[in-house]
Amino acid sequence: MDLQQQLTHSFRGCDDLTVRSYADGEVTLYYFDHLLDGAQFQQIVTSFFEDNPTDVSIMRMLSTWQAIQEPSPAASERSFIADILKGRIGAVYRSKLYTVSSGSGSTRSVEATEKETLITGPHDAFTEGWSTNVSLLRRRLRTTDLKVKKVDVGDSYSQFVYLVYLEEKVDAFALDEINRRIQLLHIDEVLDGNTVAKYLENSPFSFFPQWYDTERPDAVVHLLTLGKIALITDNSPSAMVAPARFLEFFASTGDMYERWHFSIFIRLLRLAAFMLSIMFSAFYVAVTTYHYQFIPATLLKTIVSSRSSVPFDPMIEALLMEFVIELLREAGVRLPTKIGQTIGIVGGLVIGQAVVQAGLAGNVLIVSVAAGALSSFIVPNYTMETSLRLLRFMSILLAGFLGYFGLMLFLIVFIMHLCHLRSINREYIYIDGVPFYLFLKQNRVPQSVTHPSTNITVGNHQEMTSEVRPCHQHAKPGE
Numbered sequence: 001m002d003l004q005q006q007l008t009h010s011f012r013g014c015d016d017l018t019v020r021s022y023a024d025g026e027v028t029l030y031y032f033d034h035l036l037d038g039a040q041f042q043q044i045v046t047s048f049f050e051d052n053p054t055d056v057s058i059m060r061m062l063s064t065w066q067a068i069q070e071p072s073p074a075a076s077e078r079s080f081i082a083d084i085l086k087g088r089i090g091a092v093y094r095s096k097l098y099t100v101s102s103g104s105g106s107t108r109s110v111e112a113t114e115k116e117t118l119i120t121g122p123h124d125a126f127t128e129g130w131s132t133n134v135s136l137l138r139r140r141l142r143t144t145d146l147k148v149k150k151v152d153v154g155d156s157y158s159q160f161v162y163l164v165y166l167e168e169k170v171d172a173f174a175l176d177e178i179n180r181r182i183q184l185l186h187i188d189e190v191l192d193g194n195t196v197a198k199y200l201e202n203s204p205f206s207f208f209p210q211w212y213d214t215e216r217p218d219a220v221v222h223l224l225t226l227g228k229i230a231l232i233t234d235n236s237p238s239a240m241v242a243p244a245r246f247l248e249f250f251a252s253t254g255d256m257y258e259r260w261h262f263s264i265f266i267r268l269l270r271l272a273a274f275m276l277s278i279m280f281s282a283f284y285v286a287v288t289t290y291h292y293q294f295i296p297a298t299l300l301k302t303i304v305s306s307r308s309s310v311p312f313d314p315m316i317e318a319l320l321m322e323f324v325i326e327l328l329r330e331a332g333v334r335l336p337t338k339i340g341q342t343i344g345i346v347g348g349l350v351i352g353q354a355v356v357q358a359g360l361a362g363n364v365l366i367v368s369v370a371a372g373a374l375s376s377f378i379v380p381n382y383t384m385e386t387s388l389r390l391l392r393f394m395s396i397l398l399a400g401f402l403g404y405f406g407l408m409l410f411l412i413v414f415i416m417h418l419c420h421l422r423s424i425n426r427e428y429i430y431i432d433g434v435p436f437y438l439f440l441k442q443n444r445v446p447q448s449v450t451h452p453s454t455n456i457t458v459g460n461h462q463e464m465t466s467e468v469r470p471c472h473q474h475a476k477p478g479e
Contacts, residue, residue: 003095013147016134028092033296034131035087036102064085068097085142113215120257130162130234136217151182159190174243174424177468192236202422207390209383210423212244219253243426249384270378277375277388281318282395284368288314289401306362317361359441448474
């Protein structure tokens, strides 16, 4: 196998790599165009290669480049590949390797994402250009194991999505399943990754998201090292990642930059807030409608006093207030930022006070609805938060018609559905090891996706993965 064949083999699956030959194939250039400065690249290449180059002019040009001269051919090839992954232009001329800097490519200014704001950690985020998004990943994962597969999903006209994964880490069965489902797609438009992901779900009628969406490159890098696949589309600032686990939606990227004690505590707090948001108003409805004998006498007196002038039963009262909360939430999102914040704060205070004074709802219910709404904001993932909002209405209806029995029925169906749910044929509810152990051994990849020992460069740090064999290699399709 000659040098160029070895390079082609090393970069197999990297559809974002550009390979161009000049001077009748004498010189071959390798580069990632999204890591380069386009103007400087044209200045470097055009003046030397596209105007009847000769051996003398080629050697004069390459004399200004950095020659790769390692003790062995294999070491030279590794250095050559590493330079290309850093954003340099690589040239092969008569079995010799050269690289040159071409300036920085498409980078995003330091700007925090609005959806996933953090106190600690990097503040860059994906943009609407796929090449920029891939470059943000390659700057963090400088390895040829990072593969970018270009897939055509357009039906009436050609549109592309990009599957990004680490070849040595990826869940091979999940990758094959995603490819198979994409090949079966017949859609006319790809607005963003969510448009494609919803067609690739196992259970399209489920309330729960089966793809994890994020605008943060560091979050995607972390998930890629766990064996997952990212789906990136043009004109979308989000990456969709699968297979997704239920508990991953309660883990913020900022948890990786905190002490493990606090990270465990805050994740448990988010999970508790999720359940509290679903059950708080429903519990109020069940207690005040059917099971008021369980309420302490002092509190019961307060509830009776607050509801004395309310003409509705507790279920209608709770649904009305939840509907008002949803109106305020949507108004705050759709209006400009400063006006939206004003609507959320002033609207909540004014409307809440007005509703109580008008006798349309009691004070205790206002507190319950407010506590549930506040708890929903703790969930860090927006798509999971939208699922929560729908579940809240279902729990109130069941509590209003069936009381505690309705609440228990809701919880049983809720848990059974989560246990039955699959993301790319992988379990949605899955706890990989003891959480404390995972935090103490953060350099280990979870057992379910760990491959044989492999060195992966993440940023400027090198990590050694665990040597445990992946369980998905022994699993049968569909398990």
